[in-house]
Amino acid sequence: MSVLRPHPGTRGAIRAILWLQVGLAVVLLGSELIRVLPQIVWPSAAPELTAPLAPGDQTRRYRPAELPARDAPPGSRPVPVTTDMPSRLLFEPATWEGRETLTLTGTIAPGDAERLSDYLDGRTAPELVFLNSPGGSVGDALSIGRSLREMEAETRMSQADICLSACPYMLAAGVRRQVAEGAMVGVHQHFFGENIALPAFLAVEDIQRGQGEVMAYLAEMGIDPLLMQPALVTPPDEIYLLTAEELSRYGLVTPADGAEPDT
Template structure:
């Protein structure tokens, strides 16, 4: 086939096909880089493993990875560090708001399901304040939030980092208030005990696929997860309001959400 014939054939392709092709190419490249990182970290027995909110010797908020060098978020969380490090708790507040606060520990999704079964008829919105944690539990909580058609929000100076945005994505309406701290990075379940490089790579691939599929189902743009894949696990990509809107992680601007809340 001549070059001009090839060009004409490409021009006839649907824009959606081209966009999906570009997305999957970017995702594949990002996944390769992630797997190489996992293999190298495992083989070298790196001193700084993936972020663990329960580990008191590691920073609760990893520095951002920026062109100018690692930086901290523009604002600090309002909650004390000890509150954010403890296993996630659930507390029903006024206005149908269920506060989910603390680290997403293994078993958090079961406790959330029990809370919803007991008092779910009162819950309209799940407010998040968490540094992240178990990806499996985050996926389960997010799925139940969508199943019950609940909203999610991150209040001003509340934290939603690491795997927490997976929960945030489950809301049918999603609001991050002004000065909310939302960040993403590479997340994967490493399993129990020490793993070989092949086992770690397999776990990374499986979790990447599950999270990607879940975010797509929730209507969140691919750019969010690409940013996560590009950010090492000991760093965070702190999202701006513009980025959250662009990636469809939020469904309405903070100002609109505030006016709506005041009118209710």
């Protein structure tokens, strides 16, 4: 019985493809190590997230997997705060102050904007949206924010809620925005989902494009784009917590009469 043997040229092509795949794997692993190695070797020395704030002392360690449990007093929000933060947004309808209300709780996972759109299809649009999220996908946060603005929903946070990383972009979407004393709102640098296998100049271009989209979004929502300043100087393993004065100055909260602050 004759045995078919691959042509020498075919064997060479197969070997070349295999080595190319190995090379790509090394590049991907090396690029990821370069990105996270500084955080491993030189972890943030900033205080814990719950350490008291003072103006100028607002940078805190940010570890989404180690968020402290925060209990909301009864009657402070439509749905009680759970101790475990969902790994993607949890949608929970409620009635608050006699109005249709929705709570968005958990990490903003890729695809959550589409999930929310599907969830709201055929339902009465909420007038109030309570937020409690450590952040996540920037693109989904912007898309969700635009949906909330289109619905003319208000965004709120109770004193037990957090809104970190990409979450403030959802907070920004409310036609009126309220943040209770004790709530945490914080910003930092984002990766914008760039492909780590891209050459450095293309990766930088991708990051700059993402930052430009965020700044345009903030302006669209009536938020001062200078909010990006503390975000851009705070590394991903830290979070810059905004003071009540900054929340008002940047426009992330609106006055009690609903008038928009000057930005």
